[in-house]
Amino acid sequence: MGEIFDWIDNRFGIRQPHRKFLHRDIPEGVNYSFCLGGAALVCFIMLFLSGIMLSIYYVPSETEAFNSIVRINNEVRLGWFIRSFHKWSSNLLIISIILHTIRVFIYKAYRSPRELNWVAGSLTLVIVFASGFTGYLLPWDQKAYWATEVGTSMAKTIPIIGKYLLYLVRGGEDVTGTTLIRFYAMHIIYLPSCLFILLWAHFHMVRKQGIKGGL
Numbered sequence: 001m002g003e004i005f006d007w008i009d010n011r012f013g014i015r016q017p018h019r020k021f022l023h024r025d026i027p028e029g030v031n032y033s034f035c036l037g038g039a040a041l042v043c044f045i046m047l048f049l050s051g052i053m054l055s056i057y058y059v060p061s062e063t064e065a066f067n068s069i070v071r072i073n074n075e076v077r078l079g080w081f082i083r084s085f086h087k088w089s090s091n092l093l094i095i096s097i098i099l100h101t102i103r104v105f106i107y108k109a110y111r112s113p114r115e116l117n118w119v120a121g122s123l124t125l126v127i128v129f130a131s132g133f134t135g136y137l138l139p140w141d142q143k144a145y146w147a148t149e150v151g152t153s154m155a156k157t158i159p160i161i162g163k164y165l166l167y168l169v170r171g172g173e174d175v176t177g178t179t180l181i182r183f184y185a186m187h188i189i190y191l192p193s194c195l196f197i198l199l200w201a202h203f204h205m206v207r208k209q210g211i212k213g214g215l
């Protein structure tokens with residue numbers, strides 16, 4: 001096997017780009033808690049892939065959203081599995097991202113020169129929470145409806161812009177089919193696009209600055 005791999009490597013070049021891309025010197029004091037960012041990335045990839053699969057059968061409309069979820073659960077082959085997979089990876093992402101933030105905070109890795117990466121990370125955190133919130137409405141059942149009703153009504157408490165913000169988020173006075181479509185667009189287009197850009201910036205800075213290392 002080794003000889004075959006060497007033969008291919010000599011002609012195609014696998015080892016060198018692999019080394020260049022993945023091999024980095026690690027400072028002293030690094031331990032398993034430094035894997036939490038990587039764990040969050042794995043969850044994000046699982047979330048993205050299962051989300052693409054769900055979007056094939058999910059119908060974002062006032063009359064069909066709930067039925068399409070029932071269909072995914074009961075009729076689509078392994079639909080229940082993909083749906084649970086999506087839900088679990090979102091929960092695991094939130095847990096790992098919070099633990100990652102705590103790890104970075106304890107190791108004081110937010111200090112110079114990593115301040116901008118802390119800011120990029122904080123924005124990522126907000127967008128991940130917003131993704132969870134917008135995704136919660138999509139099953140379009142009683143729990144989803146009332147959670148969104150209560151959650152969005154908080155926007156109203158913001159002085160001056162509150163009532164405009166509420167109108168913007170809901171697409172009207174109340175939570176309706178328009179809100180569902182708005183949340184769906186946020187959940188599958190706007191928020192993931194922001195996440196991709198932020199994560200790209202995050203990893204670019206991690207690679208440029210390296211890991212901070214022990215306390």
Ligand code: HEM
Binds near residue numbers: 097206211
């Ligand atoms: C989906 C979200 C996120 C992913 C996938 C992610 C991923 C990573 C990875 C793989 C690393 C390098 C290894 C490690 O330290 O674990 C890292 C480092 C870092 N992350 Fe994140 N991260 C996320 C969110 C955040 C958040 C919310 C913050 C802070 C508010 C943050 C701040 C940082 C900082 C400052 C570093 C550099 C740490 C050091 O040099 O020791 N990240 N991130």
